[in-house]
Amino acid sequence: MPDVNPVYDKSDISLEREVVYRDSITSIQDVVETVRRWGIVVFPSYIKKDRLAKLNIEFDNLLVNRAKLGFTTDEYENITNIRLKQDELDSTTFSYIASFFNESFMSDVSQVYYGADNYRLNGEIFVSELTETQSKQTKPPFALHFDKRNVLKFFLYLTDTDERNGAMRALPGSNVRNRAAREDAMHRTALKDIENVLPEPLVPSMPICGPAGTLFIFDTDMCHGASFVKPGFTRRSMRGHTHSHEMLQAMDAEI
Ligand SMILES: O=C(O)CCC(=O)C(=O)O
Numbered sequence: 239m240p241d242v243n244p245v246y247d248k249s250d251i252s253l254e255r256e257v258v259y260r261d262s263i264t265s266i267q268d269v270v271e272t273v274r275r276w277g278i279v280v281f282p283s284y285i286k287k288d289r290l291a292k293l294n295i296e297f298d299n300l301l302v303n304r305a306k307l308g309f310t311t312d313e314y315e316n317i318t319n320i321r322l323k324q325d326e327l328d329s330t331t332f333s334y335i336a337s338f339f340n341e342s343f344m345s346d347v348s349q350v351y352y353g354a355d356n357y358r359l360n361g362e363i364f365v366s367e368l369t370e371t372q373s374k375q376t377k378p379p380f381a382l383h384f385d386k387r388n389v390l391k392f393f394l395y396l397t398d399t400d401e402r403n404g405a406m407r408a409l410p411g412s413n414v415r416n417r418a419a420r421e422d423a424m425h426r427t428a429l430k431d432i433e434n435v436l437p438e439p440l441v442p443s444m445p446i447c448g449p450a451g452t453l454f455i456f457d458t459d460m461c462h463g464a465s466f467v468k469p470g471f472t473r474r475s476m477r478g479h480t481h482s483h484e485m486l487q488a489m490d491a492e493i
C-alpha cells in the first residue's frame with residue numbers, strides 16, 4: 239500500500255484546465271503560488287518555432303551519439319532516456335539546451351520557490367523519447383505516482399503531445415497531502431523504499447496536452463505519470479530537475 243491515503247478531499251484537488259493552464263507567461267509570483275497550491279502550471283507554446291527547431295536538432299544529435307557522450311542512458315519499455323549532467327554538457331555543441339535550462343525565468347522561479355541559494359538549477363536534464371508502449375505498464379513513469387526524491391521539474395514537450403503519444407497525466411492539488419505523507423515516510427524509511435504508486439482509477443488524473451514548445455513546471459509531490467503511447471506515435475521531451483539543497487543532501491546520504 240502507498241504511504242499516502244488514496245482518497246483525496248474534493249476541495250483539495252481540481253481537474254479544471256483553467257486552474258493550471260496559462261495563455262501567456264505570468265508573474266513569478268503566479269507561477270510559484272500555482273505550483274505550491276496545485277503542483278503544476280502549464281504554458282502552451284512557451285518557446286517559438288525557430289528555437290524549438292534548434293532544440294530538436296540538438297535532441298537528435300544527443301540521441302544518435304548517446305553511446306559516445308558518456309552520460310547514463312536508460313533504455314527499457316520503448317523509453318530512451320539520456321541523463322545529462324548540466325555541468326558536464328558541452329555547452330558549445332548543445333548551446334540551445336544549455337541556455338534553455340539556464341534561463342533567468344527558471345532561476346527566478348526556483349529562487350522564490352526554494353529560497354535564495356537553496357537550490358541547484360537543473361543540475362540534471364533528462365532527454366527522453368517514448369515510442370509505442372508494448373504492454374500494460376504498472377510502474378512509474380507510467381503508473382500514477384509521486385517521486386520518492388522531491389524535485390521541481392521544468393518539462394518541455396518537443397512534439398505536439400496528447401494522450402495518444404504519452405502526455406503526462408496529473409492530479410493538481412494532490413501535492414499538498416502527498417508532501418506531508420512523503421516527508422513523514424522519509425523519517426521512517428529509506429528514500430528508495432517509500433511507497434509512491436497511487437491506485438487508479440480510484441485516483442483520477444488529467445492529461446497535460448499541448449503543442450510542441452509547451453513548458454510545464456511541476457513539483458513531483460503531485461501525482462503524475464506518462465500516458466501509454468499508441469502504435470505509430472512518439473513523444474520527445476526534455477526536463478530539467480531542480481532540487482533543494484536539503485533534498486540533494488538526503489540523496490547524497492543514500493549512497
Ligand atoms: O514522462 C512522464 O510523463 C512522467 C515522468 C515522471 O514521472 C517524472 O518526470 O517524474
Ligand SMILES: [Fe+2]
Pocket residue numbers: 378379383384385458462
Ligand atoms: Fe515521476
